[in-house]
Amino acid sequence: MHTVHILPIGGTVSLSLLEYVAGALEENLNFPCRLMENALDIRDAFHPARQQYHSTHILSKMAEMKMEGNVKILGIADVDLFIPVLTFVFGEAQIGNRAALLSLRRLRQSFYGLPDDEPLLFTRCEKEALHELGHTFGLLHCENYECVMHFSNSIEHIDMKSNIFCDTCAPALSPFAKHAP
């Protein structure tokens, strides 16, 4: 059985959001979750020219954190993330390893000039959390556009996909859950 440690990073990640994600992960994946302190210093991951944070750099710092047992660590960052080849990323994760990271910035309606919508933000965040954690269990991107493991290069794609692992992807996770479904 795995435990997911949820790490808020930078800015203001609200407790209600963290608790919502924790609840969603426990419900969907049957993994117990634990909330961590917002204590990771990410200042050196900032790229002045791009005005964004290097996602892989933050992921390295997370992977270095000492943890015992079967633990996955999910970072929820309130900063805009990038990798050199892409204009931005919603998230990044190690494949079949421990660390996963997602950014809230582009999940907020206000980023697109619209009034903020908390329930929508929470749903999007849940999908991205499941998606990035899916990678840590060895899942790659899925061609099924409704599957949560489908690749999204814009917010519309995130809204289009569901929060469910398709029949092909789901078996990768079940052996690790509390009770195999």
Next chain:
Amino acid sequence: MVAVLVILTIAVFVLADAILQWKEEDVLKRVPAPKEVKPAPPDVSFAFEGMRIPAGVFHDRGHTWVEIQPSGAAHVGMDVFSQRLLGRLRSVELPETGCEIHRGEPLFTVHKDGRQATFLSPLDGNIESVNGGVAENPDKLSEDPYGENWFCRVQPASLSRALKMMTVAESASSWLKSEIKRFQAFLSVRPAEHVTLGALLQDGGQPVEGLLEFVDRQTWYAFEKKFLHTSERARTAA
């Protein structure tokens, strides 16, 4: 007495109004100016932003272009798709004037930071001349990879047969659009290899201009194979 009372009442009202107005103004003054909304950070440019192709230019599947000159000779160059992905080039290696070329064989090679990409000839024929201007200053390609910035001038043989295998005008733009989609899909399924973190996958974003500079060697080779259709054999021959 009544008159005094009336005047006094009016005076009280006027005074009260003045005080209220003064207070209101005060309140207005004290409301802080709305905080300047920070604009979203500027994205680095999307690789295929505002991409356009000239109407009468033929595009081959290996991302070269062909433009027929009034004399019957053909200008051949590198298309905007590969230009945007390659970004700034260090140098361009052109074939020798006078040599015979065949469709599908290596025609020219571009170099970028110790890596190279070979483009295949879209035509059969003879190299009439090469464009020294592009070889001297490959940066010109960033302004326009078409027109003046051709790589070789070819005296073609069996031109109509070769042109039938290429796209032009709206079929060329829709083919390029499908290539962009194919490239995005190609990128989204390729895990990036990191020294300490191992294989990584990302969700989100669009390719940035010149992104091939940042990819690992395997991805570079895969790009050559899948998009320039350069085989292992052609690469070593180049």
